[in-house]
Amino acid sequence: xxxxxxxxxxxxxxxxxxxxxxxxxxxxxxxxxxxxxxxxxxxxxxxxxxxxxxxxxxxxxxxxxxxxxxxxxxxxxxxxxxxxxxxxxxxxxxxxxxxxxxxxxxxxxxxxxxxxxxxxxxxxxxxxxxxxxxxxxxxxxxxxxxxxxxxxxxxxxxxxxxxxxxxxxxxxxxxxxxxxxxxxxxxxxxxxxxxxxxxxxxxxxxxxxxxxxxxxxxxxxxxxxxxxxxxxxxxxxxxxxxxxxxxxxxxxxxxxxxxxxxxxxxxxxxxxxxxxxxxxxxxxxxxxxxxxxxxxxxxxxxxxxxxxxxxxxxxxxxxxxxxxxxxxxxxxxxxxxxxxxxxxxxxxxxxxxxxxxxxxxxxxxxxxxxxxxxxxxxxxxxxxxxxxxxxxxxxxxxxxxxxxxxxxxxxxxxxxxxxxxxxxxxxxxxxxxxxxxxxxxxxxxx
Amino acid sequence: xxxxxxxxxxxxxxxxxxxxxxxxxxxxxxxxxxxxxxxxxxxxxxxxxxxxxxxxxxxxxxxxxxxxxxxxxxxxxxxxxxxxxxxxxxxxxxxxxxxxxxxxxxxxxxxxxxxxxxxxxxxxxxxxxxxxxxxxxxxxxxxxxxxxxxxxxxxxxxxxxxxxxxxxxxxxxxxxxxxxxxxxxxxxxxxxxxxxxxxxxxxxxxxxxxxxxxxxxxxxxxx
Numbered sequence: 001x002x003x004x005x006x007x008x009x010x011x012x013x014x015x016x017x018x019x020x021x022x023x024x025x026x027x028x029x030x031x032x033x034x035x036x037x038x039x040x041x042x043x044x045x046x047x048x049x050x051x052x053x054x055x056x057x058x059x060x061x062x063x064x065x066x067x068x069x070x071x072x073x074x075x076x077x078x079x080x081x082x083x084x085x086x087x088x089x090x091x092x093x094x095x096x097x098x099x100x101x102x103x104x105x106x107x108x109x110x111x112x113x114x115x116x117x118x119x120x121x122x123x124x125x126x127x128x129x130x131x132x133x134x135x136x137x138x139x140x141x142x143x144x145x146x147x148x149x150x151x152x153x154x155x156x157x158x159x160x161x162x163x164x165x166x167x168x169x170x171x172x173x174x175x176x177x178x179x180x181x182x183x184x185x186x187x188x189x190x191x192x193x194x195x196x197x198x199x200x201x202x203x204x205x206x207x208x209x210x211x212x213x214x215x216x217x218x219x220x221x222x223x224x225x226x227x228x229x230x231x232x233x234x235x236x237x238x239x240x241x242x243x244x245x246x247x248x249x250x251x252x253x254x255x256x257x258x259x260x261x262x263x264x265x266x267x268x269x270x271x272x273x274x275x276x277x278x279x280x281x282x283x284x285x286x287x288x289x290x291x292x293x294x295x296x297x298x299x300x301x302x303x304x305x306x307x308x309x310x311x312x313x314x315x316x317x318x319x320x321x322x323x324x325x326x327x328x329x330x331x332x333x334x335x336x337x338x339x340x341x342x343x344x345x346x347x348x349x350x351x352x353x354x355x356x357x358x359x360x361x362x363x364x365x366x367x368x369x370x371x372x373x374x375x376x377x378x379x380x381x382x383x384x385x386x387x388x389x390x391x392x393x394x395x396x397x398x399x400x401x402x403x404x405x406x407x408x409x410x411x412x413x414x415x416x417x418x419x420x421x422x423x424x425x426x427x428x429x430x431x432x433x434x435x436x437x438x439x440x441x442x443x444x445x446x
Numbered sequence: 447x448x449x450x451x452x453x454x455x456x457x458x459x460x461x462x463x464x465x466x467x468x469x470x471x472x473x474x475x476x477x478x479x480x481x482x483x484x485x486x487x488x489x490x491x492x493x494x495x496x497x498x499x500x501x502x503x504x505x506x507x508x509x510x511x512x513x514x515x516x517x518x519x520x521x522x523x524x525x526x527x528x529x530x531x532x533x534x535x536x537x538x539x540x541x542x543x544x545x546x547x548x549x550x551x552x553x554x555x556x557x558x559x560x561x562x563x564x565x566x567x568x569x570x571x572x573x574x575x576x577x578x579x580x581x582x583x584x585x586x587x588x589x590x591x592x593x594x595x596x597x598x599x600x601x602x603x604x605x606x607x608x609x610x611x612x613x614x615x616x617x618x619x620x621x622x623x624x625x626x627x628x629x630x631x632x633x634x635x636x637x638x639x640x641x642x643x644x645x646x647x648x649x650x651x652x653x654x655x656x657x658x659x660x661x662x663x664x665x666x667x668x669x
Binding site for chain 2: 311312313314315316317318319320321322323324325326327328338339340341342394395396398400430
């Protein structure tokens with residue numbers, strides 16, 4: 001059968017692995033290096049309609065800037081005439097959220113390990129003036145080795161020069177700092193610290209510290225930092241979490257203080273950062289400044305397969321004697337004889353011969369995957385008729401062509417079939433001796 | 447006493463069984479024999495059965511010629527596979543298909559019938575000499591029958607190649623024949639093998655004979 005292999009530039013595109021409001025995420029492979037990637041595909045028209053150009057440009061630039069082992073890496077950005085492609089690191093292990101749902105809660109040591117990686121990633125962002133502001137377990141991925149990867153900077157924003165307080169309320173209520181909810185200006189760094197604290201609580205407890213059916217009560221409890229630690233939290237853990245979930249952002253523990261805390265430092269191995277390389281944003285500018293000569297090529301390569309292979313039992317199943325439908329359908333058109341022939345020509349030659357003969361008979365031809373549909377007007381001009389032919393491989397270099405009436409008069413069909421097969425003579429195989437014609441016999445010998 | 451049918455003027459043929467009894471052995475979505483849809487299905491099959499069984503010999507039994515006439519519109523048209531189906535439907539092996547046999551055998555073809563039963567029926571169908579195995583020669587005979595039916599001629603070498611290829615795929619233990627477990631595994635790999643084992647009509651059969659269904663007068667007390 002035909003196989004379609006889609007390529008975007010040097011990436012071979014596979015299955016869809018995620019779908020959101022504005023983007024589809026596809027698995028792909030770099031055909032030059034063999035590396036797995038995820039491609040976020042966005043339609044340009046959608047981006048323009050929703051006035052998201054600046055937001056997406058910002059998101060992409062940020063992901064290029066914040067390069068860290070615990071942050072999903074953005075490799076590059078490409079554009080075609082109609083689409084923007086964001087090439088991301090493929091993270092194999094799924095969401096941390098799924099792990100919590102599956103296991104109920106994690107051990108203190110395991111929770112601490114993830115928390116350490118989370119703090120490393122967030123600290124790295126903050127040093128570059130980037131705040132996540134929508135930290136939650138669903139945005140935390142795990143790679144094949146169980147390492148944490150922070151993703152989805154959709155709500156991040158670069159700090160403007162001198163403006164350290166932001167007025168945008170955003171994020172999921174359960175994980176959001178009280179000052180964010182109250183819609184006063186807030187410090188992005190302090191807000192992220194609070195979210196990290198909620199995440200740590202969820203990892204160790206298996207449920208949220210603040211969870212209410214109605215929003216006003218939820219907001220009141222968050223503003224008051226009204227939560228209870230379960231009995232299995234150690235005294236040190238309780239003390240640590242209480243420092244983070246301090247409703248006052250000014251007195252809330254800061255990241256550098258978290259790093260010094262004995263709870264945090266236990267079994268902590270600082271991550272090795274690569275050399276702070278110069279970030280090239282040329283591809284981002286090219287995409288968003290609509291520079292056409294840098295459009296990526298999109299193409300579909302068709303890998304030719306063969307016709308369906310038919311085994312002996314599948315042949316037998318074609319028998320009219322095994323079709324009990326006539327018992328029930330008294331008005332069924334009765335085709336007196338089965339219509340099929342065999343050929344030893346290559347399957348492609350069979351198809352092209354069928355197409356050529358059909359066209360010479362004035363029929364409309366539709367071909368796909370070794371199946372051909374022919375349509376035409378019946379001999380008496382009264383109605384339409386349609387015929388379907390399908391090629392099956394029954395043995396190496398031996399093909400059976402099944403011919404069936406799809407619509408139209410049975411009598412017309414049989415006249416057509418006889419005429420059609422007469423014209424196809426050169427590809428239809430018959431045993432030697434059946435035809436006296438020497439030319440035909442010579443063809444049989446080949 | 448059974449169900450009274452206003453359209454029927456003759457006594458029931460030999461082998462007639464209560465529709466409610468037959469319904470309980472006919473697979474369908476509702477297994478409660480008291481439900482109308484089940485009884486209606488059997489009643490509709492009975493109407494069909496009467497047409498078939500009286501088409502040549504008016505004795506209320508389906509003879510081989512009547513079966514061939516129904517399938518091929520030709521009572522003299524021989525077909526290896528139709529013969530095999532007739533033999534399998536003829537549970538009492540007395541040369542005719544009685545109504546009870548008809549309903550029970552068609553039950554395998556119901557869309558809701560167990561897949562296992564369809565696979566087993568197909569295996570018995572292809573086991574031409576009832577040895578408990580599908581032998582290589584039996585498969586070859588069936589391929590030849592299909593080719594003959596289609597007015598196709600292949601050389602013996604070609605036929606051997608086709609049979610060999612299929613056997614190498616299906617005969618897992620290589621003993622030269624296909625047993626029931628090998629058959630089950632083979633059908634799992636090629637589900638289209640049993641596509642003929644399902645008749646969608648059996649779900650809609652009461653629509654095919656609406657005049658009969660409306661004519662049914664089932665006493666409430668008998669439900």
